[in-house]
Amino acid sequence: MKNINYKIVFTFLGCLLISTLSRAQEKPNIILLYADDISARELPIYGSTVWSPPKGGNTSNMQYRAETPILNELAEEGCYIKTAWAATVCGPSRAMMMTGRYAHLHKWWHNKDKGKAPNGKGVWNLYDSSPHSIANVAKAGGYATFWAGKTQMEIEGFQFDEGCFTPGEGSYNTAIHTTDFRLETRKVDGQKKIFNADTNKEIYKKSYVQSGWYWKPHVQLMNHPGTNKKLVWWPNTKEAENDFGLNTFGPDVELDYIFEFMERKQKEKEPFFIYHTSHLGHDAWDFLNPNSGNKWPGTPKISWDGNKYTRVTPNVTGDNGVYDTHETVTESGIHNHVNYLDYQVWQYMNKLKELGIENNTIFIFCADNGTSGYGKSSPVSQKGTHVPLIIYAPSMNLTKKGMQDVLANMSDMLPTIADVAHVEIPDSYEINGESLIPFLTTDKTTHREWIYGYHKETQIIRGNLVLKDGNNVWYDVSETPYDLISFPKIKDWSQVSVAHRKERDKLLKTIPTFNLHETQHDAPTNGIVKINPLKKIK
Template sequence: MRHIILTTLTLLGLIATLTSVNAQKPNFIVIFADDLGYGDLGCFGNQNIRTPRIDQLAQEGMKFDHFYAQNVCGPSRSALLTGCYPLRNAKKQNKVTTHPFLHSKELTIAEVLKPAGYLSACIGKWDQAGHSQTRFDPDLMPRKQGFDYFFGTPSSNDLTLHLMENETTVSKKADMATCTQLLTDKAIAFIERNQNSPFFLYLAHPMPHVKLDATPRFKGKSSAGLYGDVVEELDFHTGRLIDTLHKLKLSAHTYVIFTSDNGPWYMAKSKFHQKRGEVSHGGSAHPLRGYKVNTWEGGARVPCIVWNPQSVPPGHTNSEIARTLDFLPTFAALAGAPLPQDRIIDGKDITPLIHNTKDATSPSNSFFYYSLTQLMAVRKGDWKLHLPRTTNVAKKWNVYTKDEDILDHSAPLLFNIKTDPSEQSNLASHHPEIVADLTQLANQARADIGDYNRIGSGARFFDPQPKRPDISK
């Protein structure tokens, strides 16, 4: 009997220990704004849009000022979710399109964290199963890609917005004015339901991507037009989510990341947006050059804040290169979840950076700027090389590009990004050795990831159709 009692007590102790350990696993929240520019937040220099709650996150956490996403919506989301450059990821039927059909055999953050006991929710914009509110692939929606709960929209809000809860459409032509509030309500409800379990919350707001709208509390109240109203409302509801973490005593064990999917949208040349009165509905990448869809800095470099009161030192600005690609391996390391060993992951664990470990440096120190399928530029350390090109597969995006930023050039352009973030002074003739070094790095990316005219050796294909039908003749 004594042996049975001791065994029972031992088992109970083990269960209690495991429960305690599980309870201490950190939660992860990624707040992913849509088309929010590098210069649209107060803590990144904006003086016209009031963002006190996000600014407070930066004061209490860490601001990354050399942080990269991709330069357009769908590929940016697949890069974040999988930790891989979009051209490396497998697509359904191997078709590479502007907005991906992310293959079901690709592994998302939700799938990587699940074996470690995490519950995951995708709330907001998905855009990985087809760029349409109605003609999307149901087999590629969030709950088929590792998420336990989904409330949001299949794609972007260009024309209208349908809302789904899991697999059921619950609202057609939803009210954009209340969208930010509603999605935050759903995010808070998910946190409250799962406060006793480690969780991953991916809150992908559809705005400030057009079509814009705001509730009466915010509409017409900013000094930056409707765009400013939308960002100020986004700031307010971000504060509500943080308040919930404090109320539930989850702050110490929750990492919150606030960032954007790409740079701001330039709509002054688009007849479609002119007709809809949306020319002023884009943000600012100041002091960076370029906009969304470009491979100038303003297209892919975005604001990023990492907050965790227990482990992230307050008030620090980190100028090392970091990327949305790095979220997956970083979360896995913090959660004690193994990374997949059957595939290349481009992201790196940046835990030492976000914890401000002494002498921590970027584990990648590089970034490749793709436009659709074409490698346009490469950054290493302080230097960025725009590759020479006569072919430009992204010419269809010129309508969203300032005329002075449309360059097809036969010689490379070299800029020091630290001293010249607006990319004005071409130093290629002064530093041929750096041009040669970055050209070699670009050639390695072409061979591994691919380019508009070649298939990378490390690109993934799971379907029997021709690999890269866009270049298969």
């Protein structure tokens, strides 16, 4: 036997072990891109033969089909969930996402149907009803946190370190000197009317008060370095004001500040959690074409050559509602919003490579509810609840690739992030979501037996075989229809299998746990008395 220098061998093995442990203990960064009002059917990977045209509704015209080469690639190299559900409309869905809980706990039943606070005044804030929010979980796990985009709720109690909001808090009743892209309420002869502040004309088309979040947007920064206030309106410097104008596109501003945050945290060797609640997908008043009746304002034009995206620099000129885009802005349509999201995901991937963290970042793409003019706020079948869910995590050694025919829910994101961050949620604290990590990283073949959504006082629930919608109509969902929603209705239960009936019975036993709209609509009188803290698992 040859002489072996065991000292060298042990030293080598020790270094290898330390290196391996160091890599294993390095927490992956997490980016959660939560798009707005986008049904699963709008993404080509879901295989629907029907999608949304520019005015809303249904079409099979390929002219209005989104093209998503980057999301397609991430879905195939990572995985995507065939049937992921949210609530039917944005407020309750965002509540579900941020709390990991359903409305029976956080009391956000619908956008205009929210439970009162314990004192009976105002809406019960999510951070009060559900103190272990997605931000708190990330912070407990040692993550720096950033929130960008749409808020639609009070932000004070969430543990986000920084933020870039479009529009910012209070912008609906604040006139900002840098932009008049705003629909506002004015009293005329004692009656409230809605006016376009840009044209100074009354709005006769059905609309609502809103601050522009696309072109020439209202933007607010939170805790940005160099500012001495928690919230400041942007542009907040002379240089930024000089660059700001008609060619400023809100989603671009969000990404600029997200990337700046990522750069700083990477230099500081601090893992980060990005919660990017993009407006893209949401319809809005088209300030560049105020008389058009457009549902989805255009985006900067982009093109894909099979390898990279090229973005046309916007060139918008004009004022007072009369604008010329010089063919640098797309036509109206949600397909262009989905395309621009794909472009931004491409930018994300490039940034991760630039920072050298592409293999240590988990990227999640999903949406809050069905498309406006089709599924949004609809309790029918799964029109309002069925959303895309893509998970790309090269550092996790996923055991699942491509399409996964399982059930998932937006409430699953919080416990999934808790697992990644090694944070333990106390057993005494009810969470309705289930972590996807066991399914994604083992030989486990299923994730959930059922998924749940809600629409005001109605319950929407499904398993692998049957679905009950908000109108109490039952469907056979054992096979997927061409449009992802036109499942056969079950009118005679004797005509379906025993397994179908057993699953129906199980779902019916589950519903009463959440069906508390009538009996427990508001916060408990004493609120939440005591909550055990989150624990960081060593």
